[in-house]
Amino acid sequence: MSATAKEFAEVYRRFTAPLSKRVDCGSKCAPHNGGIPFCCDVDNAIPLxxxxxxxxxxxxxxxxxxxxxxxxxxxxxVKDLESSDSCAVKCKGVAHCERDNRSLACRAFPYFPYFDAEKNLVGLAHYWGFEGQCWVIHNPEVVDKKFVKEMIDSHEYLxxxxxDWAETFAENSASMRRVYSRRNKKFLxxxxxxxxxxxxxxxxxxxxxxKTADVDKLKKGYPDAPATT
Ligand code: SF4
Ligand code: SF4
Structure with missing residues (x-):
C-alpha cells in the first residue's frame, strides 16, 4: 500500500538536512547547464x-x-507512469524553490538508498546516469554525515x-552492481x-x-567549468 500524505509529512519532517553545509553544489554544476542545476532542469531530470x-x-x-x-x-x-502510484511533476523553477516544500526526490538527489545483495539497507549510492553532470557524484567528500543519517532514517520509515519502495531500491541497487560489473569498475x-x-x-x-586518495580520483571524471566570456 502507498504511503499517505500524512506519512509523507513525517518523511519530510525526518529529512531536512542539506546535502552539504559547506558547499552550494548548484553553483558548481549550473555553469555546465546554462545556469540551471542539472537536478532542477525538468528537461534533464523529471521529478516523480x-x-x-x-x-x-x-x-x-x-x-x-x-x-x-x-x-x-x-x-x-508520463505514459509509463499511468498504471503506477507515481506521477511526473514540475516545480516553478529554481528561482522560486521553497526549501521546505522540495519533494523527497529533490532532497535525496543524487542518491538513492543502497541495498546490498542480501537486501540490507547499508547506505547511499548515486544515480549513475548523472555522472559527468552532477558535481557531487565526483566530490562525495562534501556530503554531510547528517544528510546520510536523515536520508536513511526517513526512508526506513517510508x-x-x-x-514496494524498498523493493524498487533493492532492484536499483542490483542494477547498479550489474552496470558497474560490465564496466569492470567499482562504485562508492x-x-x-x-x-x-x-x-x-x-x-x-x-x-x-x-581510501581518501582513491575517492579523490572521482574528481577527474567531472569536466572543467566552461570558460565565461
Ligand atoms: S545535487 Fe548535483 S545536480 Fe543537483 S545541484 Fe548539486 S551538483 Fe548540481
Ligand atoms: S523544488 Fe527546488 S530543488 Fe526541487 S527541482 Fe524544483 S528548484 Fe530544484
Whole structure:
C-alpha cells in the first residue's frame, strides 16, 4: 500500500538536512547547464512523486503542478507512469524553490538508498546516469554525515509504510552492481556507519573501505567549468 500524505509529512519532517553545509553544489554544476542545476532542469531530470506525496505538496504550496509533457521522452515517461502510484511533476523553477516544500526526490538527489545483495539497507549510492553532470557524484567528500543519517532514517520509515519502495531500491541497487560489473569498475557507497566503501565489480557486491586518495580520483571524471566570456 502507498504511503499517505500524512506519512509523507513525517518523511519530510525526518529529512531536512542539506546535502552539504559547506558547499552550494548548484553553483558548481549550473555553469555546465546554462545556469540551471542539472537536478532542477525538468528537461534533464523529471521529478516523480507518489500520489500521497503530491497530495501533501498540494496542501502546502502552489509550487508543484503535474508535468504536461512537451517532448517525446517526457511523453513516454508520463505514459509509463499511468498504471503506477507515481506521477511526473514540475516545480516553478529554481528561482522560486521553497526549501521546505522540495519533494523527497529533490532532497535525496543524487542518491538513492543502497541495498546490498542480501537486501540490507547499508547506505547511499548515486544515480549513475548523472555522472559527468552532477558535481557531487565526483566530490562525495562534501556530503554531510547528517544528510546520510536523515536520508536513511526517513526512508526506513517510508519502507515500513510502503514496502514496494524498498523493493524498487533493492532492484536499483542490483542494477547498479550489474552496470558497474560490465564496466569492470567499482562504485562508492556512503555507508550508514559514516565511512565510504567501494563495491567491487564481479564480487557479488563485496565492499571494501575506501581510501581518501582513491575517492579523490572521482574528481577527474567531472569536466572543467566552461570558460565565461
Ligand atoms: S545535487 Fe548535483 S545536480 Fe543537483 S545541484 Fe548539486 S551538483 Fe548540481
Ligand atoms: S523544488 Fe527546488 S530543488 Fe526541487 S527541482 Fe524544483 S528548484 Fe530544484
Amino acid at each position: 512523486v507518489d500520489k500521497g506525496e503530491f497530495q501533501l505538496l498540494k496542501s502546502r504550496t502552489d509550487m508543484w503542478t503535474r508535468l504536461r509533457p512537451s517532448t517525446p521522452s517526457q511523453r513516454k515517461e 519502507f515500513l509504510k510502503d514496502p 557507497i556512503l555507508h550508514r556507519d559514516g565511512n565510504q566503501y567501494w563495491v567491487l565489480p564481479y564480487s557479488g557486491g563485496k565492499m571494501v573501505l575506501a
